[in-house]
Amino acid sequence: MGNITMKDIAEKSNVSIATVSYILNHVKGQKISDETKKRVLTISKEMGYIPNLTARTLAGKKSGLIGILRVCDLTIENPWQDFIYCKFINQIERILNRFGYHVLFTKVDVSCPELNVVLQRKLDGVILLDVSEDIFYKISNIFHVPVLIIDGYLEDCLFHKIILDYNVAFEKSEQLLNSNPEFIISYKSNNKGILNIIDSYANKKGIELLFAKSVKELAEFSRGKSKAKGIVINEFVSLFAARYLNPNNFVTVCSCGSPEILPESRKKIVLQEEKSEVAADLILSYIKGDYQKNRCKYTFLK
Missing domain, CATH: 1.10.260.40 (lambda repressor-like DNA-binding domains)
Structure with a gap:
């Protein structure tokens, strides 16, 4: 046919x-x-x-395409890097499809951002995942459409950012542990703003901190901490941390919205809002030109 x-x-x-x-x-x-x-x-x-997206674009209408760019260091190999945004991308694609939009997803190498594939398509909006400040400005200066940042803390009032409220997450973690944590383990984000928030809390509390880039680093850091209490940021990192630490002694901050992959008995902080739903609502409102609706340029997920 x-x-x-x-x-x-x-x-x-x-x-x-x-x-x-x-x-x-x-x-x-x-x-x-x-x-x-x-x-x-x-x-x-x-x-x-x-739908014939090319015909729609030539007719002067919106293309119906929203780009999602995942910024990552392709030289680093760890088992959690490829999984962190899987659920988010799957969920937001389903939501945007209901509104007649298609998603174009691509990875961008943090050391050498190549955007030719994306630039060949007319996009109505762009969503950036875990982007560093310098890469963000290189990308945002190219696109003249609404740009939304996920998991990026940037002091720029022109762009909307959706990030986890780490202060609330740390406070809830202390309550679950019934004490101050002795360590924090997180994946290595590309965004310095996020890293600084976590580092600031760790320094204030005198806590050992690891931004894990590999399973080997995680294993070495965990030695001698079988009885220590702590916080692990991200569900997938938590699965590996449980190999080397007592899972009853740490709280998992479910930063990627996949708490179901953890055992029911695991102490965890679960976001009350779905990151994908918040992101879809914001990018669609900006595409429609509704800038007044979202004057606050940060959405903190709790």
């Missing part, structure tokens, strides 16, 4: 091509019943209809 067109869907749905276009392009202000909308959407899905 060739490419499915709106005409094919209209004939099978027994409606006009214009009605199909209004429904599939989410055009507001049209008097179309919910029953008709549901029928057209169901039939379009059953027939395997794929």
Whole structure:
């Protein structure tokens, strides 16, 4: 079967091509019943209809593409780097799909950011994951569309940032431990602002701190700490930390929204908000031009 067109869907749905276009392009202000909308959407899905994004762009409309760029050091090999954002990307893609958007995901090497693949496509918005300040400005100066930063602390009032509220997480961790932690283990973020927040807390409390870049580093740091109480940031790092530490003695801060991968008995801090839902709502509002809605340029997840 060739490419499915709106005409094919209209004939099978027994409606006009214009009605199909209004429904599939989410055009507001049209008097179309919910029953008709549901029928057209169901039939379009059953027939395997794929929107022609190129035609949409050439027509002067939005492309329907949102880019997600994961900044990472490709020279570092550790088992958690590839998993940290898997759930986030999967969830936000499903949410954006419901609003007629597709996601273009790519990794960007922190040492040599190559953006040709992304620049070849017209994007309506860009979401940056775990980006350093210098890489952020290199990227943001290229795109003239809304840019949203995930897990990045930057003192720039022009861009919205979504980050974990580490102060709240540390306070809750102390309550679960019923004492001050003796160590903190976290993955090595690309963002200095995030690292500084964690480092500042550790220095204030006199806590040993490791920004783990490998399992070997994690194992070496854990020696002699079988009875020590502490905090581990990130669920995937926690799984490996449990190999070398007593899991009953540390609290896991679930920074990537995957608490289900940990045993029920594990002490953990779970975010009350889904990072993907907050991010989708913000990027869509900015694409629509609703800048007044989000005057506060930080969203702290608790």
